[in-house]
Amino acid sequence: MYRSGFILEPQYLSVIKQIIQILSRKRQLGKYRKTESNNHVPLSIYDDGITFGYARDGESIDDLV
16 A cells, blocks of 8 residues: 555554544543533542643643643
8 A cells, every 4th residue: 555655564554543543532532521511621639730631720731731
């Protein structure tokens, strides 16, 4: 198979397909969580500032990393 200038070996194709499936699954989970719980996040323990996923009000995502 010849795509965009390099040859993909069959074993790499299955790995790439798995990565794409995982990424699309994560994206769907994110959408589901956002719509289901509005702006609440699955894990957020606030006294020490543990957050997971989306930023709290007034925070940017960079603050969580």
